[in-house]
Amino acid sequence: MCNKKIEKKGKKKTIISVIKSPFIFLVKWRPFPLYEMISYFLMFASVPLLAYESLDYNFELIKILVFTEITLYSAFFAAIIWNDITDAEIDAVVHPQRPIPSGRISKNNFFAIALFFSATTFIFAFLVNIYCLAIVGFTALFVAIHNKYLKKMIKIPAYSEIFTPLQWISVVLFGYFAVWSNIPNTADIIISIPILGPILINSHQLIPMILLVIFTYFADNSHDLVEGIHDVKGDKKLGVRTYATSFGEKTTKIISFGMFIFSGIIAIILFVINVLSVFFIIPFIIFWLYTAYWPYKLMKIENFRLNMFSSIVGRKLFDYYLMTFNFIFLDVVLRLILNSLDLGFL
Numbered sequence: 004m005c006n007k008k009i010e011k012k013g014k015k016k017t018i019i020s021v022i023k024s025p026f027i028f029l030v031k032w033r034p035f036p037l038y039e040m041i042s043y044f045l046m047f048a049s050v051p052l053l054a055y056e057s058l059d060y061n062f063e064l065i066k067i068l069v070f071t072e073i074t075l076y077s078a079f080f081a082a083i084i085w086n087d088i089t090d091a092e093i094d095a096v097v098h099p100q101r102p103i104p105s106g107r108i109s110k111n112n113f114f115a116i117a118l119f120f121s122a123t124t125f126i127f128a129f130l131v132n133i134y135c136l137a138i139v140g141f142t143a144l145f146v147a148i149h150n151k152y153l154k155k156m157i158k159i160p161a162y163s164e165i166f167t168p169l170q171w172i173s174v175v176l177f178g179y180f181a182v183w184s185n186i187p188n189t190a191d192i193i194i195s196i197p198i199l200g201p202i203l204i205n206s207h208q209l210i211p212m213i214l215l216v217i218f219t220y221f222a223d224n225s226h227d228l229v230e231g232i233h234d235v236k237g238d239k240k241l242g243v244r245t246y247a248t249s250f251g252e253k254t255t256k257i258i259s260f261g262m263f264i265f266s267g268i269i270a271i272i273l274f275v276i277n278v279l280s281v282f283f284i285i286p287f288i289i290f291w292l293y294t295a296y297w298p299y300k301l302m303k304i305e306n307f308r309l310n311m312f313s314s315i316v317g318r319k320l321f322d323y324y325l326m327t328f329n330f331i332f333l334d335v336v337l338r339l340i341l342n343s344l345d346l347g348f349l
Contacts, residue, residue, distance in 0.1 A: 046328035047075040050178025052335045067181050074127040081120035082170055088113055089150040132184045133199050135177050142173040155242055160249035164231055168223040175215050211278045214269055222266035226320035228259035232313040260298040267291045283334035294323040
């Protein structure tokens with residue numbers, strides 16, 4: 004009897020440790036700044052709020068926001084963990100402090116945690132709607148094949164970074180389709196697709212959605228290109244085709260700066276066509292001009308300082324990308340508050 008009780012207790016402890024391990028590991032895994040984690044929360048909520056365009060905030064929208072947050076947070080952690088697993092050889096050269104190269108966790112345990120977050124992603128995407136499930140499913144499949152095989156096999160110049168922003172683009176698409184297909188009064192086009200069923204689309208939001216997708220692509224890629232300069236040795240060793248390994252670091256710095264400037268122009272267009280208000284454009288312009296200093300300075304940096312400074316600039320560009328979505332969130336929320344107080348003149 005005693006042995007059976009001990010075995011039962013042992014099984015319970017094992018189950019509890021398996022459940023807890025993903026969360027315990029996340030605390031110790033990487034030193035994510037608090038502002039970054041908050042920024043993801045605002046970013047994931049900003050797109051559905053922008054797509055909703057209504058003062059009648061109801062339970063259905065709240066459910067969409069909660070499920071969207073859980074889905075995209077889980078997808079974020081799953082994507083980074085899968086990337087750490089597939090890029091373990093590169094990280095051993097350029098990021099030896101990361102979990103696998105440093106020996107803090109085995110590939111098998113990391114794999115189990117990745118599966119946990121992947122499962123959470125798919126379950127909650129399905130609870131939003133079938134199209135959101137299709138978006139995360141396609142993105143996950145492509146990113147997995149891309150990270151494991153394609154970026155080492157395909158010899159197209161800069162192939163790896165051309166497709167890297169796809170996972171962030173899926174955040175924008177997810178937010179719009181979560182609202183359109185769950186709240187019918189926000190859509191005016193119905194398209195029927197076999198297996199997936201009818202899809203609802205808001206026609207006048209197609210251009211804003213496309214512009215936000217374009218912004219996401221170029222803002223994220225400007226950051227990725229600079230990070231590619233930092234990782235150039237490891238990427239060359241394994242034959243990964245980035246802008247830096249394909250065209251050289253000098254050209255990559257110029258392309259990154261051009262992508263950054265172009266992304267800012269796209270964000271300004273969103274304001275010009277009245278998708279966003281002064282609550283967005285004023286802080287955005289200030290932050291855009293501040294951030295522009297860093298990639299501009301990077302173009303002037305000498306080669307012996309390039310590796311260290313490119314890491315700093317990569318962080319600045321990623322902060323710019325995140326903060327733009329934070330400004331979108333604040334813009335929508337402030338306009339909601341003003342309209343509720345009958346001060347909707349802005």
